[in-house]
Amino acid sequence: MTDRKRDERISIVLMLLSQRGELQVRFLPKVLGVSGATVRRDLAMMEETGLIRRSYGKVTAARRGAELPASVRLSQNTEAKRRIGALTSSLIPNRPLTLVLSGGTTMDFVAKNLAGRSDLTVVTNGLDTATSLTARQLVHVVVTGGTARSLSNDLVGKEAEESLRSYHFDFAIVGADGISPESGITRHSSRGAEIDRIMLEQAEHKIIVADSSKLGKTHQAKVVDVGAVHTIVTDSQANPAIIAALRKTGVTTTMVVVPPTVHNGRVRFT
Structure with missing residues (x-):
């Protein structure tokens, strides 16, 4: 196996x-x-x-x-993440830009869709994100320093924070472990949350990507309030009440359509 x-x-x-x-x-x-x-x-x-x-x-x-290991999370909600990655990458204009991407399994799909762009400089603390970006050797990729978190395969700590603060980004694309209209954008890890906060602070346009399983959840480490970001990209299985509440805050909330699949005779969404 x-x-x-x-x-x-x-x-x-x-x-x-x-x-x-x-x-x-x-x-x-x-x-x-x-x-x-x-x-x-x-x-x-x-x-x-x-x-x-x-x-x-x-x-x-x-x-x-x-918090689950990244290898396990990669097999969850795969089709939703793939479609979120495709849509999010389409939001990035076709001109020379400097982006920052966090780590995470949804971000891996964003990175794969951006990998064909030769006009981008992308800074990331995600080791898996960097691997996906360099697959076609077109994007100029900068990886922060820092200490690796084994659960998420990303880099955290003072070195990563100082590296990020030395840039101004056109776009930040950041994942989330939890999104709540009341509690904001949250992460399992306080060190990961600090990195994400800096990414968003240093960016002109702020995008959060997360499949619908993250909506309505709150974890211990707050990144920012929902109102501090411009766009949230999720999928069509999201709770409609939560989507409505997010949109009330003024955040552009976009959903990709995820079709049902059949597994062992049962219809489910993936």
């Missing part, structure tokens, strides 16, 4: 835990379509990384709302 398949299985287990609170281990091989030995290996890895707790044939989430 590839790591990607394992990450997809982990994503399914975490989704089921968020819905049900606990799961019986004996049912997981059938649900996931793999052997009992594979399930046991997956659960052992999840327990080691602090995602779940195991006891008496059951598993529970270790902590609701915990």
Whole structure:
């Protein structure tokens, strides 16, 4: 089995835990379509990384709302993120510009869509973002210094902050872990939130990208109020009441359409 398949299985287990609170281990091989030995290996890895707790044939989430590894998040809401990336990149005018991009799995799709632009200079603290930007060797890419966060594969700390403050950006494109009309844009990590705040402060135009699962959620580290950004790009599965509340603040809130897919005879959105 590839790591990607394992990450997809982990994503399914975490989704089921968020819905049900606990799961019986004996049912997981059938649900996931793999052997009992594979399930046991997956659960052992999840327990080691602090995602779940195991006891008496059951598993529970270790902590609701915990930050997931980037490799797991990459397999979640993939089609929404792909479409958000395509739309967001289309908002960037065709002329020489200096951009700043944060890290994150949605940002990876933004970067892939910008990679064909030879008129851009892009500064980023995201290691995965930088890799996607350099794929076609056209964008001029600058990576900040700093200390790497293993969960998110981005760089944080004083060195990254000082690097960002030395620029003025035409556009900042920043991801989010939570978006709430009342609580603003939030992140799991206070160090990550500080980096995002500086990116937005140093930019003329401020864009937030996040799939609909992030809307209505609030995490411990605030980046900025919703009113401090110009545009939010999300997807059509977003709660209409939250979208209306965001638009009331004056923020341009755009949704990409995500079509339904069929999985095991059930219609779901991805």
